[in-house]
Amino acid sequence: MDWKQVPETVLRTDVLIIGGGAAGMWAAKRLKENDPGLDVLMVDKGPESWGGLMRLAGGDFAAVLPGESVDDWVKDVVYYWDGLCEQDVMEDIFSQSYDRLLDYKNLGCEFLEDENGNLRGVPQRGLDHCRLYPAKLKGTGGQNMAEAMVKEMVRLGVRRMSRTLVTDLVKDGDRVIGAVGFHSITGEYYIFQARAVIVACGNASWKPGYNSNTSTGEWVDMCFQAGVELRNFETLTVMNAPKLFFWEGQAIYLALGGRFVNALGEPFMDKYSPVLGANTDNNYITRAMAIEIRNGRGPIYLDLSQIKPEDMVFVKPQTGNQMMNYEKLLAEGIDFFHDKNIEFIPQVQLTLGGAATAPDGGTGVEGLYVCGRSRSLDYVYMGGFGLSSTAITGYITGNAVADYLRTASAGREVSVGEAAGLKEKLYSPMGDAGLTPKQVLIKVQNLMSHYDVCLLKSAESLTAALGELDRLRTEELPRMYAADPHYLLKYKEVEGIFLLTELYLRASLLRQESRGSHYRLDYPKRNDKDFLGWIVQRQGADGSVVQRVKPVPLARYKHPVDRFYSDNFTF
Numbered sequence: 001m002d003w004k005q006v007p008e009t010v011l012r013t014d015v016l017i018i019g020g021g022a023a024g025m026w027a028a029k030r031l032k033e034n035d036p037g038l039d040v041l042m043v044d045k046g047p048e049s050w051g052g053l054m055r056l057a058g059g060d061f062a063a064v065l066p067g068e069s070v071d072d073w074v075k076d077v078v079y080y081w082d083g084l085c086e087q088d089v090m091e092d093i094f095s096q097s098y099d100r101l102l103d104y105k106n107l108g109c110e111f112l113e114d115e116n117g118n119l120r121g122v123p124q125r126g127l128d129h130c131r132l133y134p135a136k137l138k139g140t141g142g143q144n145m146a147e148a149m150v151k152e153m154v155r156l157g158v159r160r161m162s163r164t165l166v167t168d169l170v171k172d173g174d175r176v177i178g179a180v181g182f183h184s185i186t187g188e189y190y191i192f193q194a195r196a197v198i199v200a201c202g203n204a205s206w207k208p209g210y211n212s213n214t215s216t217g218e219w220v221d222m223c224f225q226a227g228v229e230l231r232n233f234e235t236l237t238v239m240n241a242p243k244l245f246f247w248e249g250q251a252i253y254l255a256l257g258g259r260f261v262n263a264l265g266e267p268f269m270d271k272y273s274p275v276l277g278a279n280t281d282n283n284y285i286t287r288a289m290a291i292e293i294r295n296g297r298g299p300i301y302l303d304l305s306q307i308k309p310e311d312m313v314f315v316k317p318q319t320g321n322q323m324m325n326y327e328k329l330l331a332e333g334i335d336f337f338h339d340k341n342i343e344f345i346p347q348v349q350l351t352l353g354g355a356a357t358a359p360d361g362g363t364g365v366e367g368l369y370v371c372g373r374s375r376s377l378d379y380v381y382m383g384g385f386g387l388s389s390t391a392i393t394g395y396i397t398g399n400a401v402a403d404y405l406r407t408a409s410a411g412r413e414v415s416v417g418e419a420a421g422l423k424e425k426l427y428s429p430m431g432d433a434g435l436t437p438k439q440v441l442i443k444v445q446n447l448m449s450h451y452d453v454c455l456l457k458s459a460e461s462l463t464a465a466l467g468e469l470d471r472l473r474t475e476e477l478p479r480m481y482a483a484d485p486h487y488l489l490k491y492k493e494v495e496g497i498f499l500l501t502e503l504y505l506r507a508s509l510l511r512q513e514s515r516g517s518h519y520r521l522d523y524p525k526r527n528d529k530d531f532l533g534w535i536v537q538r539q540g541a542d543g544s545v546v547q548r549v550k551p552v553p554l555a556r557y558k559h560p561v562d563r564f565y566s567d568n569f570t571f
């Protein structure tokens with residue numbers, strides 16, 4: 001087939017939302033509530049009405065309840081993120097968290113309550129104040145939220161397109177005027193003409209068990225090319241995952257007494273952190289796991305025997321399977337809650353890197369906004385923050401874009417030449433010879449999964465990984481092909497993952513210290529003098545990655561940075 005002949009359609013809208021997960025839907029909701037006359041078009045590469053990763057989520061929601069102090073929560077995360085916290089932004093976000101929880105309740109989503117109707121919370125990561133509130137029914141909490149929000153989209157008249165990958169943003173000078181993409185089944189080419197564009201594509205990841213086929217790296221590439229500043233790409237979420245299947249839920253089971261033991265039966269986290277033990281973020285645990293395994297004390301097993309029987313209501317699915325596949329595992333003879341021989345390993349999941357935006361999600365490119373997990377906020381993940389931050393930032397950005405459109409002009413049309421050039425570039429990998437996207441992806445995943453690269457970094461290991469990435473980029477990437485539109489989507493994902501990996505390696509090299517999930521064997525201590533700041537990256541004039549450390553503006557912030565969560569650990 002001659003892909004130049006593939007049909008193309010021009011779609012006009014006021015606001016194009018890329019990504020139909022929690023964040024995209026919250027932005028759409030606020031846009032329509034502000035101005036029902038706005039045309040909002042939400043495009044997702046996934047199936048119709050699925051609602052993003054929220055559909056798989058447990059439904060745990062982080063919120064500051066009435067009567068609690070927002071300042072206490074901000075102080076907790078300043079400490080938890082080793083100082084890398086936009087204090088004013090987080091104050092605003094936490095201030096809105098209970099309202100969004102109530103919104104979900106009003107949409108019919110239920111949370112776990114005691115006999116007096118009080119929400120039952122689970123404290124997070126050994127912090128004094130931050131806690132999450134689980135859904136009433138463990139197993140289908142996130143699914144209920146996704147279904148409620150999809151219903152809202154229908155009620156509010158948000159136009160939605162599925163199975164459509166957006167590949168490039170189109171700009172006129174410093175303003176975004178639209179985007180292009182294609183249908184991953186028919187191959188049809190789309191030109192989106194929009195007055196504003198919102199990127200709500202979720203976390204960037206390497207297609208792990210956790211995020212599998214959703215967000216990968218395409219949006220990172222799109223934003224990078226459009227001149228958006230990116231931040232925190234040296235962070236990773238390396239999760240402790242069973243070796244043979246995936247299981248999530250540690251935000252709760254570790255807080256309630258779950259722990260990991262090595263081959264000698266030792267709860268080894270007590271050694272690395274006598275204060276926190278295993279009640280901490282998974283990155284500290286997987287770092288310790290890697291050290292234990294390297295020192296011959298693997299394999300590692302999960303031990304849930306210390307959880308009180310009455311607390312199992314928080315942990316064990318009561319309904320549905322979420323992605324835990326509890327019933328399927330039982331059928332296979334695996335009882336997650338009693339077996340003592342389920343081997344756990346560190347598994348690279350995603351980066352917390354994202355767009356460095358203004359408080360309202362603005363990117364500095366006129367008309368282009370980012371919300372949800374594609375926006376950089378947290379330096380280390382906290383349970384329940386995925387669902388609350390997506391609702392809150394989606395809400396904030398929906399309001400901001402509605403405001404922007406009150407005065408924004410129409411913007412010029414995407415020209416025939418621009419659209420044709422992007423079309424040619426997009427379909428150029430179509431063919432039937434070379435390497436499949438999966439063959440290339442596995443090589444990048446292997447590169448990332450070395451303990452030396454994802455957990456115990458050093459200049460030597462990072463430089464070697466960058467060299468291998470360059471080799472793959474020059475020798476293998478050009479040989480990658482897409483047999484049909486479905487594989488063209490996979491192709492674009494892998495292409496994006498190359499940039500994502502480069503950003504990760506370069507930022508990790510620049511940060512010559514250890515902080516949060518970023519641990520350098522050759523710089524095992526924090527260095528506040530040079531690195532109490534965010535690593536910001538953007539595209540240079542020659543297309544290369546330009547990066548710098550942007551200091552935390554301590555003088556402007558309310559809370560001193562004088563306590564550091566990583567001080568609880570000795571590795």
Ligand SMILES: Cc1cc2nc3c(=O)[nH]c(=O)nc-3n(C[C@H](O)[C@H](O)[C@H](O)COP(=O)(O)OP(=O)(O)OC[C@H]3O[C@@H](n4cnc5c(N)ncnc54)[C@H](O)[C@@H]3O)c2cc1C
Binds near residue numbers: 018024062142386
């Ligand atoms: C198993 C599991 C359990 C979880 N449990 C919890 C929990 O209990 N509490 C909690 O707070 N968080 C939880 N999370 C995390 C939470 O679900 C996510 O952080 C949150 O849903 C992310 O929302 P988002 O809208 O930012 O991104 P996503 O949900 O990832 O949505 C992004 C959407 O964009 C689409 N997309 C991406 N790129 C493109 C493109 N180029 N073109 C078109 N479409 C594109 C994707 O298909 C996707 O639908 C869980 C996640 C998983 C996987």
